[in-house]
Amino acid sequence: MAQETLLLLKNMRTPGYTGDLSAYQKAGGSKAWEKVLGGMKPAQVIEAVKASALRGRGGAGFPCGMKWSFMPPLGAKPHYLVCNADESEPGTFKDHLLMLADPHQFLEGMMIGCFSMHSHHGYIYIRGESQHAIRRVQGAIDELYKAKLLGRNIRGSGFDLDLTVHPGAGAYICGEETAMLDSLEGKRGQPRSKPPFPAQSGFNACPTTVNNVETLANVPFILTQGPEAFAKLGRPNNTGTQCISISGHVAKPGVYEVEMGHNLKSLIYEYAGGIRGGKKLKAVIPGGASAGILRADEVDLPYDFDSLAKAGTMRGSGAIMVFDEDTDVVRLAERTIRFFNHESCGQCTPCREGTFWVKNMIRQFMDDAGDGVLAERIHRAAGQMIGTTICAFGDAVGGPMQAFVRKFPEEFAKHYAS
């Protein structure tokens, strides 16, 4: 197999690594947290994260240090950091690997994030179906309290910090950060209109930042090795490594860690072992179900935020779904719209009604009762969801549905009424 660039998966790729606190510390873990507690100022931490140019790995790619700097100075209200461990974007499973195989790494990043934003309580929102991940992360937190790396006056620094695991209950939309905050408050998980942004009014109407598991897992490296060492990896504005989830018709599906900007074709053929059964490639969905599909001849490009945006799709959560020559692209479209229709929270008419109508139109193709006019109607209906809704879910459905129709007209034509 081609070599990975190991930063986040380094410990777990070492044979015999258990992920317990003692193993983590033997591998050099907890040093960043001790360094921060040993006399760094919150603003210095944020400067380091800014200098690394780390971008959020949850989907939108927002610069992490800048997000942290949006938190107001400490006032009367407490501040919160919420870790987004909902991982529900179809095709994505790297956060589960990070939580299960090396939970202390992202927790250390989270603790440092809390310190830098004056937060004394952090919540880790883990999807409710993943009892194994919930137990694993809770076990790691228990170890940290026992080692007095969490709790009151940690290591004599005067800093208090608690971490709490909060289970979700099966709703994709709770991965959207404002829906997550409502869910954390014991409500239905429905996205809020912005502004106000979470940094102004988030959890319990207090200043809050939400970060993805993988984003936070990068923070210890940035503080121990320096932001320059991090920014040297990858490409300008797309720095560091990335944990890629590859699934579908490849010989070796799994998570692979490569630098930002690594070639997409190489990821499929050199890391994931190419198409299984010696078949030919037909299509790639390059960033979770919310990303527009690419044809086989479009995948020779650098895999990072900016390059995929330039190609008219997105890197999203770093989930690459690979489909072979036997795949019916209309069926891909059907699975995709079924998912979004099931998971729409129902607040906005274009999203609630649009996902329903598009699903029905795609099903007509599945019944071999489509035609060119209907395909255009799908494209138009999908367009009406883009930019017209409270949250980014509308764009996340509209974009990929339009891409299916535009990129693979011949596949839709196979399902025209005869």
Place this chain on the structure above:
Amino acid sequence: MAKVGFSDAVLKEVNALFARYPKKVHALLPLLHMAQRENAGWLPRGWEQYVADLCETTLNHVRGVVTFYNMYKTEPVGKYHILVCTCLPCGLCGGTEVLEHLEHRLGISAGKTTEDGLFSLEDAQCLAACDQAPLMLVNENLQKRITLEQIDRWIDEARAKKA
């Protein structure tokens, strides 16, 4: 009707949970999970009101939450609660076949429970383990890269245990 309410031991856990949130109602999701664990995976009559009282909110609020999230059940579920992922990409990597096979073998469609109360079957969205397709989640246990033969054997064993 069976008794509604947590034991003293569980109530201690509930109070520890409340201490971790600014308001009691914030703990509603974990509380509902605890209530389901006490009741073989679902919320019998009376429990929604009980949980509402515990966290100082209204029955209406709890009902709204219970109906919003997939994991809360207001009808009994089978001893084995099976979620089969048929989402993208699992659906194109054997997931749909696994679901059809289970429907056929258990004699129920997705969303239903067998008459003997042994199995419930659900058609699930992505469970964040797509590299292990096809897969099913049985209660808390993820069964990865499952074959139709393994499923047959597992069903036979579960039925034999019950008999």
